[in-house]
Amino acid sequence: MSDAFTALAALVALGAPIVAGPVGVVDAKPVLALHGTEAAGASRSIAIVYRDGEAAGRLGVDRATVRYEDLPGQFVEALVAVEDASFERHMGLDPAGLGRAVIGALGGRSDAGGGSTLTQQLAKNALVGDSATLERKVAEAIVAVMTESVASKEEIIESYANAVYFGRRSDGAANAARNWFGRDWDALTLPEHAFLAGVLRAPSGLDPLRSAERAKVRRDHVLSRMAEVGFIDETTRDAAQASGIAVAPPPPPPRAGAAPDDPDYWVLSEARRFLGTGTYLDQAADRPFPTTIDADAQAMAQRALDEVLEPVNRRLPDAPLGRVPERVLDRAAENPDALWLAADRVVARLPDGFLRVITGRNGPIVEPRDPVDTTGATAADVPAPAPSAPELPRGAELGDVFVLLPNGEVQGRPRVQGALVAIDLATNEVIASVGGTRSWASGFDRTRAQRQPGSAFKPFVWLAALEGGVLPQDWVLNGPITVTVGNEVWSPGNYDGGGGSYTPVFTALERSYNQVAARLAMHVGMEEVRRVAVSASLYPPDERGLLYPSASIGAVETSPYRMALGMAALDPRSSDIASRAYLEDLERMMRGVVLRGTAAGAFANGPEGVVGKTGTSQEHRDSWFVGRTGDLAFAVWIGRDDDRPLPPINGRLATGGSFAAPIAASFLREARAAGITTATIEAPLFAREEMPYWLAPEPEPEPQPEPRGGGGWWAGRFEGQRGDPYAGAAPAEAWRPGWAQ
16 A cells, blocks of 8 residues: 555544534444444344334344354455455555546446445445435545544454345345355355355346346356455366356245335434434444434324425426436446446335336336246235336436336425424424435435525514514514615515505514514614524524624524424523513514414414414525424424425415415324324414404504604614614624615
8 A cells, every 4th residue: 555545544534533424423433333343243233213112213234144254255255356356455445446436437337346445335335325426425435444443354344244235135144145045154155155246236137037147247257356366266266157056036025015104214314313423322232222203293294294295296297316327328238237236326225116217218217126936926925017118207318217116106306395393392302303205215304404494583583672672562664674784785675575664563573574574683783683593502603694684584594403493492481592571572473473474374273372483585495384382392394405496386486374384284283183282372462453453454654653762773764873772783794784764
């Protein structure tokens, strides 16, 4: 190994503890604990359970495992020869292999090797995932180098063998020998060891029952590699290559099933956030890892999300799950293994009975099913044949990969996604965390995704205003306001285009007036708004974007998880971020949002006793509803992963009131019926008129409140005169007031 590469690997290892990847701060320890050995060498998985002990699934190796000493030396040599010939010499990364992969890719060769060492492949399987992104590759390299620094080569081989898929439902090496040859590992021959090392490349396509010729070519290639690196001599190679491949009948197929249970998937995602950093790894590896998620609440949250999102997504063509290279597609006839290997990299694991579909030049190409031994099988055990030409989503392009469901429907990645987080106010623990719909198609957990909160941020502006001396019954100008920041002029408008008259502060929150939000924020100063938002855990303390005026209407991104925390922090019964009186006033105003404001339509059929706030970001990219019952805080977000505007809902533009609020109402109704949330909020509303406010005439500008100190913020202008309550309230570098009435 070159001195330069040794130095590079050392630098990567030193920097790794502070480098964040797709799973957080990357750490090598979970690689061995989840998929292989620690000191004793015994593999194990971690059971993840709901808070009542109900099983949610497992992380790691959910099956029998093998120890290194149980693996025959010939298999280990075959594996190293074909996958990573420099395994004994490198420190996790192999520059020569990377160079071959790049040259092969540029030359259009599919047999040049992937450039990843066994240690990198182990890191990918255990932690960083299959996403072909630069972030993932960097995390993979870091974990690989760190793994080499804490594990022996034998531990890495054992972990790898327990992590990879051998085909025939053999997750890991423990059952691979018996599932393929009907015998244990120590009873196999050299050609059979070579076959099992080679079949890892494309287990389905290299099954001799499907293509004996391709299976033999691959096995013989492994034997040739073993001879090239010196593990066997040429005579042994020739004798092994002269033999045939006699595999056992495949095990009975499982019944075709539906997609993985989405509620469980997101619980595993929540658990992985802790286990991925190793924080709770030692205690969890020996016993079930309990989460705070309530199984019933989680299922209800998923149903509420799906009921709204699925009809919307059916009106839009699904996005492809990925795309295979055109050069691989053109060579599919001569090398189908390369085609399905590329498709497998796009969609690594699917529910039983699902098949990959690729958009070819002459129509859809459906993945062939695994060979089936029908001896003694019933009709229900044998999967139905796939349609010869399933209908692809509109706009499908050459190489796009989709999935064929058992019912004949073709699906891809949904265009519209969402997230729902609910927190138990008594414990401040998350009891429901749903990161999207169709998790098999898009496993990205959106509960921590950063999105603009829009008007869902306004309760924090109103709380800052209350602390600054504003009363809920004060009348404020709902009219044009202009703020100059440097050379830029910011002048927000209201969603409904209205404005120009005076309105009570509580009504402005109910109707979500942007111009009033800006005026209140300018009155108290953005530093105060920032302080409130940070105190509520809505943002980290170093978020400088909160100092700019546009933050007052939710322009600074945060996550659904943080929004739920923020709602919990506004509970007057337990919060200490402001006085109870101010929090109770805010609660009364937020109840008005639900009963007679922007969320009234969604909650027309209940449940009662809810307070909240709608939110819609710029160009209808994000739809929010956040709020509380007497014992739950929650946040619902709807949007698109590509950050494009949401489609209209029933002919209306997507808003927090029309899109996210109905999801929250559906979830809360079911949770209320099940006794998950029982406490209600009965805060009295602020009264504007005796008649319902939406029937009341707009108030005349006169009589106006008496000026305080000769003019000020409520009049819609900034004069900076002595006695103005706003003068000097915010840092000069954050904004420059230039108000216009």
